Amino acid sequence: MALPHAAPGQPVDIRPLGDALRQAASHAILKTHSLELMRIVLREGQELPPHAVRGECTLLCIEGAVRIEQGGSFCELLPCQVVLLPARGEHAVTATKDSSLLLTVQLPPREPGSASSTQ
Amino acid sequence: MALPHAAPGQPVDIRPLGDALRQAASHAILKTHSLELMRIVLREGQELPPHAVRGECTLLCIEGAVRIEQGGSFCELLPCQVVLLPARGEHAVTATKDSSLLLTVQLPPREPGSASSTQ
Numbered sequence: 001m002a003l004p005h006a007a008p009g010q011p012v013d014i015r016p017l018g019d020a021l022r023q024a025a026s027h028a029i030l031k032t033h034s035l036e037l038m039r040i041v042l043r044e045g046q047e048l049p050p051h052a053v054r055g056e057c058t059l060l061c062i063e064g065a066v067r068i069e070q071g072g073s074f075c076e077l078l079p080c081q082v083v084l085l086p087a088r089g090e091h092a093v094t095a096t097k098d099s100s101l102l103l104t105v106q107l108p109p110r111e112p113g114s115a116s117s118t119q
Numbered sequence: 120m121a122l123p124h125a126a127p128g129q130p131v132d133i134r135p136l137g138d139a140l141r142q143a144a145s146h147a148i149l150k151t152h153s154l155e156l157m158r159i160v161l162r163e164g165q166e167l168p169p170h171a172v173r174g175e176c177t178l179l180c181i182e183g184a185v186r187i188e189q190g191g192s193f194c195e196l197l198p199c200q201v202v203l204l205p206a207r208g209e210h211a212v213t214a215t216k217d218s219s220l221l222l223t224v225q226l227p228p229r230e231p232g233s234a235s236s237t238q
Contacts, residue, residue, distance in 0.1 A: 008203045009189050014179070015199035030203055034225050035175045037201070056154050058223065060133070060179075070128050080134035082156070082221070084127045084149055102201070104177065106153050106225050 006030040014039065014102055016063035016079075021098050029102075036105040042066065042095035050092040055106040057085040064099025068092070077101075125149040133158065133221055135182035135198075140217050148221075155224040161185065161214035169211040174225040176204040183218025187211070196220075 006012045006029055017024050021041060029037040039062070042048070050069070059068070060082040068075050068083065070091040077083055085091050087108070093101075125131045125148055136143050140160060148156040158181070161167070169188070178187070179201040187194050187202065189210045196202055204210050206227070212220075 006203065008205045008208070009187070009192055009194055011194055011196050011200040011202045013199060014201055029201070032175055032203065032205070034206070034227065035177065035203070037177065037203075056151055058154065058156065060221075068128070073128055075128055075130055077130050080132060081130040082133055082148070083130045084125065084151065084154070084156075086127045086151070087153070089127070102179075104223055108153065109228070 008032075012037075014062060017041070017100055018063070021063065021100055024100070032107075034107050036107060038103045038105075040093075040101040040103050041099070042093065042101070043098050044095050047092060047094040050090050052088050052090045053085070053105060054087060055108045056087045057106070058104045059083050059085060059093070060102040060104075062100045062102055064095060064097040066099050066101065067094045067096055069094075127151075131156075133181060136160070136219055137182070140182065140219055143219070151226075153226050155226055157222045157224075159212075159220040159222050160218070161212065161220070162217050163214050166211060166213040169209050171207050171209045172204070172224060173206060174227045175206045176225070177223045178202050178204060178212070179221040179223075181219045181221055183214060183216040185218050185220065186213045186215055188213075 024041045026040045061077045143160045145159045180196045
C-alpha cells in the first residue's frame with residue numbers, strides 16, 4: 001500500500017484498526033538512514049516466515065495476538081506489549097488473532113558489498 | 120526507579136498506567152548496543168527541557184498529551200501517536216496532561232572521544 005512516509009515532527013496515528021483490519025495491508029510509516037517504522041498487518045493464521053534482519057528490531061502489538069519464535073524459544077505478544085528481536089537472530093511471527101504490530105527496525109551502517117540495509 | 124532490563128524475547132508491558140501514573144517514575148525498559156527503550160513519565164506541566172540526542176528517536180504517546188518543540192515548530196502528541204525526533208536536533212517536551220511515553224532511541228556508534236553514547 002503506497003502511503004507517503006511521515007516527516008520528522010509529524011505525528012502518525014497508530015491506533016488499533018479494529019474492523020478496518022480485515023481490509024488493511026502492512027505499510028511503511030517512516031524511514032530514515034538509521035530507523036524504519038512499519039505497521040505489520042497479519043490476519044489470523046498468517047505468518048512472517050523465519051527470517052533474520054541485520055539490525056535490531058522491536059515489535060509492539062497494537063491489537064490482536066502473535067506468537068513469536070526465536071531460536072527455538074516461543075513467546076506470545078499481546079496488545080500493549082513490546083519485545084526486542086536481536087540483530088541477525090532468526091525469528092518467525094504467526095498471528096493467533098487478526099493483528100497489527102508496530103515494527104521498529106534499527107538500520108546499521110551498510111557493510112561493504114551489502115545490497116540491502118535491512119536484510 | 121531501578122527495574123531490571125528486559126531480555127530479548129521477553130515481552131514488556133507498556134499499557135497505560137492510569138491512576139498509577141501519579142506515583143510512577145520514568146524508567147528504562149531495555150538497552151542494547153544500538154537501541155534503548157524507556158518509559159517517560161511526565162505529570163501535567165512537567166517538561167524535558169530543550170536537549171539534543173546523538174541518535175534518532177521515536178516518541179510514542181501511551182497516555183495523556185504532550186507538546187513537542189523542535190527547531191521552532193510545535194506539535195501535540197496524543198495517545199496512539201508516534202513522532203520521529205531527528206538525530207542531533209534539539210527538542211523539548213512539555214506534558215499538557217499527566218502522560219507516559221515510550222521513547223525509543225537509536226544509539227549510533229560511539230565517536231572518538233565521546234564519553235556518552237546518547238548525549
